[in-house]
Amino acid sequence: MSRSKELFKPINKSEVTMYNCGPTVYDTPHIGNYRTFVLNDLIRRTFEYNDYEVTQVMNITDVDDKTIRRSRAENVKLSTLTKKYEDLFFQGLTSLNILKPQNITRATEYISAMIELVQSLLDNRVAYKAKAGIYVSIDKVKNYGALACLDLSKDSNDEHGQERISNDEYDKENPRDFAVWKFRNEDDGDVFWPASFGEGRPGWHIECSAMSMKILGPTMDIHTGGSDLIFPHHTNEIAQSESATGKPFVHYWIHGGFMNVNGDKMSKSKNNFSKLEELSGSDVSPIAFRYWLLTAHYRTQINFTFEAVKAAQNAFLKLAANISEYPEGGVISADYKEKFIKYINDDFDMPRAVALVWDLMKDSGVSNDNKRATVLDFDKVFGLGLSKLVKESVEIPQNIKALADAREIARQNKDWTKADELRKQIEQAGYDVSDKDGAYKITKKN
Ligand code: AMP
Ligand code: ZN
Numbered sequence: 001m002s003r004s005k006e007l008f009k010p011i012n013k014s015e016v017t018m019y020n021c022g023p024t025v026y027d028t029p030h031i032g033n034y035r036t037f038v039l040n041d042l043i044r045r046t047f048e049y050n051d052y053e054v055t056q057v058m059n060i061t062d063v064d065d066k067t068i069r070r071s072r073a074e075n076v077k078l079s080t081l082t083k084k085y086e087d088l089f090f091q092g093l094t095s096l097n098i099l100k101p102q103n104i105t106r107a108t109e110y111i112s113a114m115i116e117l118v119q120s121l122l123d124n125r126v127a128y129k130a131k132a133g134i135y136v137s138i139d140k141v142k143n144y145g146a147l148a149c150l151d152l153s154k155d156s157n158d159e160h161g162q163e164r165i166s167n168d169e170y171d172k173e174n175p176r177d178f179a180v181w182k183f184r185n186e187d188d189g190d191v192f193w194p195a196s197f198g199e200g201r202p203g204w205h206i207e208c209s210a211m212s213m214k215i216l217g218p219t220m221d222i223h224t225g226g227s228d229l230i231f232p233h234h235t236n237e238i239a240q241s242e243s244a245t246g247k248p249f250v251h252y253w254i255h256g257g258f259m260n261v262n263g264d265k266m267s268k269s270k271n272n273f274s275k276l277e278e279l280s281g282s283d284v285s286p287i288a289f290r291y292w293l294l295t296a297h298y299r300t301q302i303n304f305t306f307e308a309v310k311a312a313q314n315a316f317l318k319l320a321a322n323i324s325e326y327p328e329g330g331v332i333s334a335d336y337k338e339k340f341i342k343y344i345n346d347d348f349d350m351p352r353a354v355a356l357v358w359d360l361m362k363d364s365g366v367s368n369d370n371k372r373a374t375v376l377d378f379d380k381v382f383g384l385g386l387s388k389l390v391k392e393s394v395e396i397p398q399n400i401k402a403l404a405d406a407r408e409i410a411r412q413n414k415d416w417t418k419a420d421e422l423r424k425q426i427e428q429a430g431y432d433v434s435d436k437d438g439a440y441k442i443t444k445k446n
Pocket of ligand 1: 021022023024025032033034035036224225226227228229256257258259260265266267
């Protein structure tokens with residue numbers, strides 16, 4: 001909100017309450033969406049590393065215009081469609097080593113909380129009933145648009161106003177007013193719920209307000225999303241939540257920068273997106289993609305190319321190979337840990353933290369076992385699953401390690417044929433590779 005770094009002060013000591021706007025499950029997310037989900041995970045891990053207890057809530061948008069449209073187009077029940085994409089979304093989270101939030105809230109399971117919120121907005125006359133639905137009158141909202149730095153004096157003749165007028169919903173009193181409830185209509189088929197103010201379904205914005213406040217209370221520490229959510233989504237969430245409760249809704253907003261392709265935001269509508277499967281198809285593992293994300297600050301926009309991610313994968317594999325060669329039993333370097341904490345606690349500066357790892361790798365004043373212990377400790381935040389990649393420290397030639405790394409990537413990508421082929425090559429060279437507890441181990445055949 002202040003557009004500057006602020007010192008984090010939790011509502012309750014040593015606790016963090018955080019709400020992450022989740023996916024709209026009408027399709028699988030593209031890798032740009034996953035950039036934002038990795039950011040949520042890094043925020044959580046950073047706080048946990050600092051001994052905070054994090055209560056993380058992420059919603060699943062399983063009813064909105066897009067999900068309904070797609071389920072009608074495919075002639076399947078809304079819940080059948082959304083369940084399928086929710087499952088695929090969670091598979092994506094797992095492959096990226098993203099910790100699952102403790103609270104996953106599906107919009108369709110919180111309809112009564114949404115109805116209550118709409119009712120309270122009607123009761124205090126911030127919302128009004130029109131032909132197509134119930135709208136929030138932004139004239140009644142204090143500081144409407146502060147998060148997006150909107151200049152309301154320009155009235156409805158700006159880009160957003162125009163967009164709405166030309167869109168639909170001209171029964172609104174002001175084109176900027178937004179729907180919190182959409183009355184049942186033909187296009188929605190059988191998707192509607194009863195409510196005293198008229199059967200229908202919630203608007204997208206009210207979903208997140210109702211779910212976040214239901215679990216975390218009227219005021220939460222952190223709320224996140226990609227920067228495209230600042231307006232209108234988060235702007236409207238603030239408007240309706242604060243109008244209903246009279247309390248500040250969120251203490252800290254964190255928005256992630258876009259992933260772009262040739263300077264354009266990666267998005268479904270621009271048809272310039274890639275999915276995790278396509279990375280795998282190009283022999284890039286999701287974890288290497290995660291490593292690539294760590295090398296840019298979350299607020300900056302990044303430009304996606306396969307070449308950039310492949311270069312990051314090479315660096316990541318080198319790091320994993322080094323760590324796996326180093327002996328166990330070391331201790332964490334206090335000097336490096338101090339710097340690491342300083343960087344990650346300075347607005348989640350992961351690029352500096354990654355650079356620190358490479359400084360450490362080159363530092364001849366730190367023993368190899370201590371390097372290993374230190375990097376594995378930092379990996380609690382990075383979430384690269386390095387300990388899984390670690391192998392037994394035996395004399396294994398470089399080319400065999402490279403084959404084993406390639407096999408591990410094939411396995412992460414579920415390319416079993418390729419993984420088997422690589423195993424054969426390793427065996428023909430006189431080595432065995434085995435998998436145990438999520439790690440792989442190379443041994444010389446007797
Ligand atoms: P959606 O499923 O469309 O609601 O989006 C899920 C999350 O992905 C939201 O937090 C969006 O802000 C975010 N997002 C969408 N496109 C991008 C992009 N190109 N780069 C980064 N985040 C994005
Ligand atoms: Zn949301």
